[in-house]
Amino acid sequence: MNEIWGRAQQQDFRSRVRGCLLGGAIGDALGAGIEFDSLDAIRRTHGEAGVTDYVPAFGRRGAITDDTQMTMFTMEGLIRAHVRRDAGVWHPPTDVHRAYLRWATTQADWGPDERKKDQGWLAREEWLYSRRAPGQACLSGLGDERMGTPAAPKNPRSKGCGTVMRSAPFGLLVGWEPGLVFQLAVECAAQTHGHPTGYLSAGAFAVIVHALAHGEPLDAAVQRALAHLAPQSGHEETTEALRAALGAVRQGLPTPERVQSLGEGWTAEEALAIGVYCALVAEDVRHGLLLAVNHSGDSDSTGSICGNLLGVQHGETALPPAWVVELEGRGALLTLADDFAMEMTQSAGLHGDGWLRRYPNA
Structure with missing residues (x-):
């Protein structure tokens, strides 16, 4: 970043980054136990109001799914992209793709491979080595090392929500122009989902998060995303969906x-x-998240997206504390959020040996 960050600005940004990552994880965890249930089934099991708190999933309360896993690796990939710029290498889609390949390893291996020295700290977190109903397009798109691009995407017919649910961190690149944020999210979405609706929705989401991180109201942020969508080929489904919202x-x-x-x-x-x-x-974060998960469909993904938006808009202190405390991986989520905030605001003072062990530039 070229601008000078004051202490208050740094604190505000860190709160928004923490809010975005934790808020998405909370929404993900609230929806994890009812992801495949109809609204009628949810009401029969949990009462007319539906779920009002975490319900067990994957053997515990507050469990995250692949949505949060992939969001974490998106954020880690962006940190490593900025670190690698010091070495004269600058191609963020490649660094994010490598991060997604590290995520794919967590879906196939029993635990971290200590023999690989370039993995960084996130890939050594044993609790992440767990399948949490990952999308097939994400798995197949990362099944080999070829990186999909908008010109030659992986899974060209797929427009699953696996693109959107992992893309909030692109919007946290607040020093970037919105058009570049949109383009990077699109390029990284095409690594697994090649339908225009799939990757353009990811770009639109990133632009919305980016505007919220700058303090814009949500309705204005959506209008900004619509403006970025308008000139894109194949934008119609995404545009219509946002207008319907x-x-x-x-x-x-x-x-x-x-x-x-x-x-x-x-x-x-x-x-x-x-x-x-x-x-x-x-009305508040709690109301929005419960509304986002109590429906027939992909409750964890819609909860995650809503949580990202509310978290970046209002900051970490707006999140319900009881849900924060019980959230799986809270320590790692906070560490990653803080590292991202420091990399974006204080990178000049970070890139010594200790930081490079955490985020290798190899």
Whole structure:
């Protein structure tokens, strides 16, 4: 970054980064136990209000899924991209792709391989070596080392929400222009999902997060994303979904049925629309997250997207503390968020041997 960061600015940015990462993880964990349930089934099991707290998933309360796992590796890849710039190497899509390959290893191996010295600290976190219902397109797109690009994407027909749910960290590159944030998110989404709706939804989400990180209101952030979508080939589904989310706000009080009018969230544009709508109508973080998960469909992904938005908008102190405390991997999430915030604001004083052991530039 070229600008000078004052202490208050650094503290505000760190709070927004923490809020974004933790908020997404909380939404993910709230939806993890009901991801494949219909609204009727959720109500039969948990009461008319649906889930109002964590329910067990993957053997515990507060468990995260592949959504948060991949978001963490996105953030780690962006840190390493900035570190590698010191060595005269600057191609962030490649660094994010390598981070996604490290995530793919956690889905196949029993634990970290200490023989690989370039892995960094995140890939050595044993608790991440656990399959949490990963999307097939994410797994197949990372099944070999060829990096998909918008010109030659992996899985060209796939527009699953696996692009959007991992893309919030691109929006936290607050020193970048919005157009570059959009493009980077698109390029990295095409590494696993090649349908225009899949990768353009990721770009739109990144632009929305980017605007919120700069203190813009959410409705203005959505309008900014629509402006970036308009000239893109194949933007129509994503644009229509975002406009539907804005329109739903004016249709009356928020209900699970109104959420379901936007879709189920399995595809990228539907998950984005649901997450945006729930954040727009949220009375507070708790209300928005519960609305985002209590519907028929991909509850963990829509909860994660909504949590990213509310977290970056309001900062970490707005998150319900009881949910923060019980969240799986809280220590690692906070460490990663703080490292990202420091890399973006104080990189000149960081890049010594200790930092390079954490984020190797190999």
